[in-house]
Amino acid sequence: MDKDDVIDTLNELIEVSKDGEYGFRTSAEYLRDPNIKQRFMQHADECARAAAELQPYVAERGGDPEDTGSTAGALHRGWVALKGKLSGYSDLQILEETERGEDKAVATYRVCLGKGLPDPLRSIVETQFHGVQRNHAEVRALREQARMGAR
Secondary structure, three states, X not given: OOHXXXXXXXXXXXXXXXXXXXXXXXXXXXXXXXXXXXXXHHHHHHHHHHHHHHHHHXXXXXXXXXXXOXXXXXXXXXXXXXXXXXXXXXXXXXXXXXXXXXXXXXHHHHHHXXXXXXXXXXHHHHHHHHHHHHHHHHHHHHHHHXXXXXX
């Protein structure tokens, strides 16, 4: 990978991390279960740290580090808010939408890892990817529990 490819890849990961941060915070606002709300705020903080961890590597390569999420992420958060308002903000529906956001994060990390990042960046991104996978698995399990409770 050349320098510009590394910058673009890292910025893509920063953007998806910021989307995760904002998405977890937005979802937490609408959740009724205080335990899930607390977990989502912790995940938001983890996503913020992931973005902050990658930003210096972009700067040291002469790039301009992303500091916001994507347009698609903003649209998804708007959809979560609208859907929540229309559905009365059920935890199940918020969890379903959050899982969709985490599906994108997992896919983005997987693609970026396949691009051949140089070490030590690859190690950092792999560690972050494991965190994204854990978040996704937790959201999926919470969604399944909510589904079972809704029956």
